[in-house]
Amino acid sequence: MQRLLFVLAFPATLSAQTVSRIVVTPAPASLTAGDTLRLKAQAIDAAGRPVPGATIRFQQVGGQFEGIVTPDGHVTSGAVGTLPVVVSAVVGNEKPVIAQVEVRALPGPAASVHLAPVVTKLLVGQSVTMKPRVLSKAGDLRPDAVAWASSSPSVARVAADGSIVGVAAGRALITAKAGSATTTISIQVIPASVGTLSLTPASPQARTGDVVRFHLSARDANGAAIDGLTPTWLLAPGDGAIDAGGAFVGYVAGTYTVTAMLGQRTAQATVTLTARDVRRPAKLLGSVVRNTFATSEVWVHPTAPIAYLGTHLGGDRVYILDVSNPGAPAVIDSLMVNARVINDVMTSEDGKVLVVTREGADDRKNGIVIYDSSDPRKPRKVSEFTEGVTAGVHSAYVYTQPRFGRHIYLTNDGTGALHIIDINDPAKPREVAVWKTPRTDAGRSLHDIDVRDGMLYASYWNDGLVILDIGKGTNGGSPSNPTVVSQFKYDLGTLYKQVEATDGPGFIRGTHTAWRHKNYVFIADEVFSQSEIQKLMGKAPARAFGRLQVVDISDPSNPKSVAYYEPEYGGVHNIWIAGDTLYMGAYNAGFRAFDISGELRGDLRAQQREIADFMPSDPKGFIPNTTMTWGVVVKDGIAYINDFNTGLSLVKIVPKSAIVP
Amino acid sequence: MRSLLRRCVTVGAAAFVAAAPVAAQDRDYLLFVGSESVDRVALIRFGANGAKVERERYVGFAPTELAGPHGVGTSPDSKWYFVSTAHGMPFGRLTKYSTADDAQKGQVQLGSFPASLQASPNGYYVYVVNFNLHGEMVPSSVSVVAADEMVEVARIPTCTMPHGSRFTADGLRHYSTCMMDELLVEIDTKSLAVSRHFLLTAGKEMGMTGPPPQRGAPVTHDAGGHGMEPPKPGDITCSPTWALPSPDGTRVWIACNRSSDIVEVDATSWKVARRIPAGPGVYNLGVTHDGAKLIATNKRGASVSVFDAGSGKELARIPTTRTVVHGVAVSDDDRYAFISVEGTGAQPGTVDIIDLMALKKVASVDVGQQAGGIDFWKSERRR
Incomplete structure (x- = not known):
């Protein structure tokens, strides 16, 4: 159990100090996920003698999702992975000598073997290949080679790659074995008649x-x-x-x-x-260019021709726009907010409550501001909510259920937790629940929230999509007691390995947005390489990356990715769905709209499901002539497109004209 | 962002013209200042013609997220500057940049809301307090980072909401405070462990050995405001925000943000020497290299105070250009103090330059919003 696999030392960067190197044992180090291990280290001088009085410390420098390493070298593994550990030796106040080791947490012994497809009947002469998956007791995937055997090779023969051939009529048991784990299927071979x-x-x-x-x-x-x-x-x-x-x-x-x-x-x-023949022109009706600040979220009031537009990168206001004439939208007022980023703006379904998120407040209290928007042109501030969310709120979702009333579901920048705030009395917001993914705090980030029919779809960055019952009742959930329905995680590192390959590690990527529509949840990832971020912040054209996945939740407890979309050169940011059309802000790829009718499988872009595109830009934009589309809200057939650099554009997709003979 | 930069530069140019040309005739002074709400670090040049933004560096990690640079510090050899980024996610980062060209040279993830920082006098380490402004009110830590390799070699538990990070000149002791526990904390840099701590509440002052006891609840629980809220009636708490050893290491000055005074602790006897009345919401401290003048930012007072460090007499209280006064850095020749001012709302941040001889503001330059972390880099012969 305690084998040392790997020691990487950048030791002898020495001058006058007596420590020459650090010897860490066991070497190499590995343990079974869930187990513990004690690392030991000794400071050695150039002559190979132990250095007395050296202070030795172990410091975990990664793998916070996989385990914990204490300063005295005690390793507790929680999951499969690698724990990089820095070992330092210090004598007096001299330059430290540092070694780095990696502790590998490996899957436990093989506990089960799973086959797909599961073959139960073969024709004589038919061959089918089954793929095995070997799992530990904890469900971790193992790389074991599987040994195959047939109880009756004269009936069914099985090869080392899992391909089975029906030889003669009869019955045979096919066994797949990995370590002490086996699985056996019974196969009936029938004549090829x-x-x-x-x-x-x-x-x-x-x-x-x-x-x-x-x-x-x-x-x-x-x-x-x-x-x-x-x-x-x-x-x-x-x-x-x-x-x-x-x-x-x-x-x-x-x-x-x-x-x-x-x-x-x-x-x-x-x-x-x-051909799908859904392609249509997109026509610009009108626009409001903003350049004092970058533009963030847009929200259109549900009962009035009023739009609210947030500001970013120092933005301290929400613009109120009259959009009654789509050809000439106009700013009529502003809500001044103690913030330097207003990332999200949303009203209740009836339009009577407006919620604005705050980040970068000068008193560092942040949180949210709640307005009475009964008069949509002049929202009136009725309260703030900051307790426990002073780090900032990135996204908020207002949702009303007949049984539970009205709540705000919001993200906590500081902890990555979901906070649920009762606003049945908007003047007295009251927290009723806090929920977060059950793991270490390191890197946890809840980015966006979607709520439909009593279910909450949380875009949880590295934790993927999390579905919570907050009132539907299928899992006993309510706003004050959110309960987990399922979690859909996927390998972001593999999905975006080309970004790392071309621009190095440290890029950002995670589950950013979710929207449930019918039996699908559409999730979009936010992906930027560091060099592209630097370009954007340097006011140069920059690109994003990312993929939108379609997750089938016909069985909500078992979400499955069935389709995807990736712009050829762009990202996938915020989305909106109306009818069978998905609208998207695709960052440098602008505004996109897709036909999502029917069942969805495979590559949506290759299928020519893209209906329209529009590239907002303006010479007077925050970054002139540069598209960086944040998202879109659709109301009455008009797409209200908010662009980071440009402001707000009102666009209509021109319908297919009837052919008149 | 660039329009903001342009505005900063424009305003800076105005200051350039308006300010009296009082810098030493042949010297330019350069310093770095971070702007927490726009993820920028600016290099400021101050010379005979006033102050201006020489260049800016984006230090965030995503265009739609706030990283929140809070602490800024240069290395003793002047080759590097370090920036702690705090907001946006649990577990912030310390990043190392080249002073010559702003190139990033390393990065390490630390604890929650890494804030104040300083490189050790020998340049081997950077000590960063994990302020944990927005998390649970539980004891936090001071991270010790090997400056060459940019790896965290120790995370030393201290107490709740540690803030301020300053070494003695010999590098053997490090001081920080804990806002929520009323404590001054001393770290023995040889053993990488807390050697002593000190209770700062007026009338209850007491020096103790070893690390503070780990307990569940802080003395106070008012995390909001970050030094901007005045004490309520009857509140005698210190709410310490900064600790600064004297150049000779015999004394430690602590800014009591809530009670608006400066506690001077005798580092030998580990007893209070005196309490010096200070400006409203005294927040950060700086000292001239000769130990003669103590400079204090008054976060709630829109001013900066200069004290005679020997007598404790306040020599001047100088109004700042804007409100929410944050950090202080002193020039290498002790002539000037550079004050970062956060401002409110959409106001730009500001660096005010105080002539420590004339005891008045002599220049000002706007930078990105919420200017905070600040450190002097170098002076050079004027171009």
Whole structure:
């Protein structure tokens, strides 16, 4: 258990001090996730003798998500990963001698083996490859090689790569073994006496991006159905995807051949796709250019032709705009706020309560300000809420439930916690709950909140998407008792490895925004490399990165990513969904709108689901002639597009005109 | 951001013209100042023609987030400056930049809200207090960072809301305070451990050995305002925000922000020598290298006070250009004190320059909003 894997020392950077190097034991160091280990270190001089009186300290310098290292070298591992540890030796007040070691926390022994697809029936001569996943008791993935065996190779043969071949009719047990963990499946091999194979639908017509679900039907010579077979799916040409369940999506208009294989027998279907034909022009109706500060969030009052526009990078005001004439929106007033960033602005559903977030307040109390916006043109401040959220509030969501009344769900910059504030009396806001992901505080960040139908969708940066029941009741939740429904985490490091590869480590990336629509949650990541941030702050054109994922929550307890969108050259920031259209602020890629009708699979951009784009910019902008679109709010068919550098643009997507003969 | 910069430079140019050309005839003075609300560090040049922003460096990590640079300090060899960034996320960072060209040379993650900092006199370490302004009111720590490698080699537990970070001239002792625990804390830099602490509340002053006891609740719990709220009636607490050893190491001065006085502790006997009445909300302290003059920023008073360090007499109280007065740095020749002023709302931050001989403000230059951390870099023959 206590093997030392790795010692990286940058030791002998020495002058007159007596310590020459530090010897750390055990070397290399590793332990099982969840276990503990004691590191020891000794300061050694140039002659190889121990240096008496040297102060030795261990300091964890990373891996805060994976474990804890105390100054005396006691390691407690919580999860699989690597704990980098700095070991310092100091004599007197001299220059420290430093070594760095890594403690590897490894998965526990193999506890289970999982196979996919799970094959239960094969034809003689049919081959199917099963992929194994070996997990520890804690559910950590292990890299073990799996040993395969068949109880009856004369019936079913299994190769080292998990491919099974039906040899002769009969039954066989196929065993996959990793360490002491095994899993066994029973396979029935039947004669290859398939009379007919048919694939339905046989020749469907669809559009690019539509999901067509194929079903393979096998019948014997007597016409009896043969159930339980596992076909292998093929697709030609490859501009699309098909999964193990036969769900097909094509990206380019044309004809595709879908093939289902059962041994030597195959069945084919032809899919003809027409172009999606959703592309439309976007027409600028009017705009308000802002350049005193950068522009942040926009909100359109639900019952009045009034918009509220936040300010950033020193911004201390919310502009109030009259948008009754979309061709000539105009600033009519401002709310002055003790802040230097107003990141979020939102009203209640009835428009009577307005909430403004604060960061950078001169008294460092931050929090939120609550207004009575019954008169949308002249909101009246009724209260502030700062207790426990003095570090700043980045996002807030106002939501009303008949059973529980009205609450504000807000993010805490300092702790990464969700705070839930009862504002049934807006003049007396009252905190009713605080929730945060159950792990160490290091790096925890709650970035944005979406609430629909009593469920809260929290964009939790490195912790991914977290779904909480705050009143729907499926998991016993309420505003004062939010309960976890599920969490969807994904590997941000792998997803954006090209950003790190081209611009180095330390870039920012995390789950930034979520919006639930039907059985999907759309989540968008915020991704910037450090050099691009420096460009932007230096007032030069800069780009963002990022991916929008479509997460299927048909089973809310088991979210699955099924589709995605990545701009060719841009990011994915805030989104808005109205009807079957998703609207997006894509930073340097401007404003984008997408058709999200029907079932969603695969690469949405490749499927030509993009309806329209618009690039806000203005010579008098905060950064002139440079697009950096933050987000969009849609009301009555008009997109109110807020751009960091430009201000507010009102855009309408021109509908397809009817052909008049 | 650039428009802000342009405005700063414009206002600075105005100051350039308006200010009396009183700098030493052949010297330019350069210093760094951080602006917490716009993630910028400015290099200020002050010379015979007044003060101006020489250049600025963005020190944030994302354009739509506030990183919040709070502490700024230069290395003894003048090659580097260090910036602590506090806001926006739990666990802030210390970043090292080249004074020559602002290039980033290293970064390390520290505790919650890393704030005041100083590089050790031998240049081997940077001590940064983890102020934890917005977290639970629990004991926090002082981070010790190896300055070359930029790795944290120790995190020394102290007490609640540590603030201020200053070494003795010989580098053997380090002092910080704990705002919420009424304590002065002394760290023995050889053993990297707290050697003594001192209770500062008026009438209850007491020096003790070893680290402060770890307990659950602070003496006070008013974290808001960060030194801007005056004491309530009957409140005798100190709410210490800064500790500064005298150049000879025999005394330690502590700014009591709430009670608006300066406690002078005898470092040998570890007893109070005296309490010096100070300006409203005294916040940060600086001292001339000869130990003659003690400079104190008055956070609630829109002023800076200059004391005779020997007698404790307040020689002058000089109004600042704006309100919310923050930090102080003293020139290498003891002629000038440079005062960072946060300002309020959308006001720019400001650096006021005080002539310590004439005891008056002689120049002013605007920088980014919420100017805070400040440190002198060097003087050079005027270009």
